[in-house]
Amino acid sequence: MKTKLYNIAHSRAGDKGNTLMLSLIPFEESDYPALIEKVTAEKVKEHLKSIVKGKVIRYEMPNISSLLFVCEEALSGGVTTSLAIDPHGKTLNYALLEMEVEW
Amino acid sequence: MKELKKIRIGAGAGFSGDRLEPAEILARKGAINYLVLECLAERTIALAQKRKLADPSKGYDPLLERRMEILLPVIKEKGIRLITNMGAANAIAASQKIIDIAVRNNIRVKVAAVTGDDVLSRITGNETTLESGKPLSSFGKIISANAYLGADSILPALEAGADVVITGRVADPSLVVAPLMHEFGWTYEDTELIGKATVTGHLMECAGQVTGGYFADGVKKVVPGLEILGHPFADVYEDGTSVIGKVEGTGGLISLATVKEQLLYEVLNPHAYLTPDVSADFTSVSLNQISEDRVKVSGGGGSSKPDQLKVSVGYHAGFMGEGEILYAGTFAMERAEMAAGIISLRLKGAFPDNLRIDYIGRHSGHPGISQDHPASYEVRLRISGMADSADIAALIGEETEALYTNGPSGGGGVRKSVNEIIGVQSILMDRKSIHPSFSVFES
Structure with a gap:
């Protein structure tokens, strides 16, 4: 069955310059292995391709059963000179959580 | 077994425009030893530099006076030491302003202004920027250049007995690392402990973001009493472990979920979270909910501090x-x-x-x-x-x-x-x- 990530996990967006960081934290720690398998860096890049122009690096954090996606060239040049409505990309955690996975 | 020494540090502000009340509650009711106010974002200092150019007696945080009017009497009464980067572009003028407020309120206070972050006079324009690979001279007119100082810039001021330490650009977690080094006698040789302290500093630096702010969705992530959101304190032990908590009766939530979100917030590389103090390792941190609104943070570590410091350059x-x-x-x-x-x-x-x-x-x-x-x-x-x-x-x-x-x-x-x-x-x-x-x- 297809489901959206917001049913399985939560996320927080952060920014440094033109780089966006998105955490992905399952509500149930037992779902962490499945997230590793289904939410790859490639899939996140494909899902966010209209926003993230650079590469997506995924860090696995088994110590807290969480994933971290570091997305380059994602913030229209960076918060200080961006024309975007949300220059920090603070709302973009919910863009990640719109991603559909087979669950 | 000998009880480990413990220091309680409150985080009363996570950005320049943060709410005033949570810091006062921490100071009055939190039984804290130190109060940290983090008030500098990436370009705040460039804006402050512009205010200083227009008026040499300005250039510090615009909310400094309001925060100090509230906090000075309380921290003096409770014996709390205050560490903040509200000096922005003018820590000296900020100190003088705090002294004015203290005199007016008949409070004896010792204020230390930390300087040395302003390196504008040394910028040539030939420096290559990390973001673009281009020289600084290819951008607009340069307004400010401030190095991220570490905990070592704050330590001498604490040793001199300052009640209030006010800085310009200092790495956010260093505001928490400094009092721990001071109290526990840690040095930069103790990389493991400085790494652990940096984990705690990182969790605390955005104040309400670890107690349920920037977290609640009202459906799956329910946080009670956001309108009276309490800011966090950390009980830090001399082995580097800490417990994140908040004042009873305040709103908010401290759970594994809120702490995990903040641990990963704005992290470029969890194996090497770079500050002027250490390269901290977040991948060995472990979190445990020990009671309601109390999360224990253990593990974590670090390796040697970097030889180079990051300098933020503001330009038109x-x-x-x-x-x-x-x-x-x-x-x-x-x-x-x-x-x-x-x-x-x-x-x-x-x-x-x-x-x-x-x-x-x-x-x-x-x-x-x-x-x-x-x-x-x-x-x-x-x-x-x-x-x-x-x-x-x-x-x-x-x-x-x-x-x-x-x-x-x-x-x-x-x-x-x-x-x-x-x-x-x-x-x-x-x-x-x-x-x-x-x-x-x-x-």
């Missing part, structure tokens, strides 16, 4: 003009698109290819994501662009306003603005060439 990036107008009901989107087309044509001369069009309410923040969400009843057109002068930038708002009588049917609620934009680029500088110092002021 021009002027941003903005205009917004609302369309609602039938054909709202068609009318908004028509208006955008009209403005693009009218401004073609001034903005040949650099106008940004947003349809607020139609995925403007998240282009390309989930087009299956239903369209909204109304749409707010936003037009923005960057110009070299304020007059040119203002044309965007003027043309947006003119849509009232010269554009599509039913356009309302125009807002327009022009803002001077300060950009920030980063460079690296040899830490041996940066010399923090401090000055003491007493009331």
Whole structure:
């Protein structure tokens, strides 16, 4: 069955310059292995391709059963000179959580 | 077994505009030893530098006076030491202002201003920026250059017995690392402990973001009492472990979920979280909920501090003009698109290819994501662009306003603005060439 990530996990967006960081934290720690398998860096890049122009690096954090996606060239040049409505990309955690996975 | 020594540090502000009340509650009711107020974002200091140029007695945080009027009497009564980067571009003037407030309130206080972060006079323009790979001289006129200082810049001020330490640019976690080094006698040789302290500092630096702020969704992530959100304190032990908590009776939530979100917040590499103090390892941190609103943080570590310090350089990036107008009901989107087309044509001369069009309410923040969400009843057109002068930038708002009588049917609620934009680029500088110092002021 297809489901959206917001049913399985939560996320927080952060920014440094033109780089966006998105955490992905399952509500149930037992779902962490499945997230590793289904939410790859490639899939996140494909899902966010209209926003993230650079590469997506995924860090696995088994110590807290969480994933971290570091997305380059994602913030229209960076918060200080961006024309975007949300220059920090603070709302973009919910863009990640719109991603559909087979669950 | 001998009980480990414990220090309680409160985080009363996570950004310049943060709420005033949580810090006062921490100071009054939190039984804290130190109160930390983190108030400097990436370009805050460049804006402060501009205020200092206009008036040499300014250039510190705009909320300094209001925060100090509230906090000085409480921290003095309770014996709490305050550490803050509210000095921004002018820690000396900030110290003098705090002394003024102390004298007026008949409070004896020792204030230390930490300086040495301002390296503007040493910028040549030839430095290559980390973000662009281009030299600084290829950007606009440089306004400010401030090195991120570490905990070692704060330590001497604590050793000198300051009740209040006020700094300019200091790495956020260092505001927490410094009192721990001071109290526990740690040095930079103790990389493991400095790494652990940096984990705690990182969890605390955004204040309410670890107690349920920037977290709640009201459905799956329910946080009670956000309107009275309490800011965190950390009980830090001399083995580097800590417990994150908050004052009883305040709103908010401290759970594994809130702490995990904050642990990963703004982290570029969890194996090597770089600060002036350490390269901290977040991948060995473990979290345990030990009771309601109490999470224990253990593990974590670090390796040697970097030889180079990051320097944030602020520069003039021009002027941003903005205009917004609302369309609602039938054909709202068609009318908004028509208006955008009209403005693009009218401004073609001034903005040949650099106008940004947003349809607020139609995925403007998240282009390309989930087009299956239903369209909204109304749409707010936003037009923005960057110009070299304020007059040119203002044309965007003027043309947006003119849509009232010269554009599509039913356009309302125009807002327009022009803002001077300060950009920030980063460079690296040899830490041996940066010399923090401090000055003491007493009331």
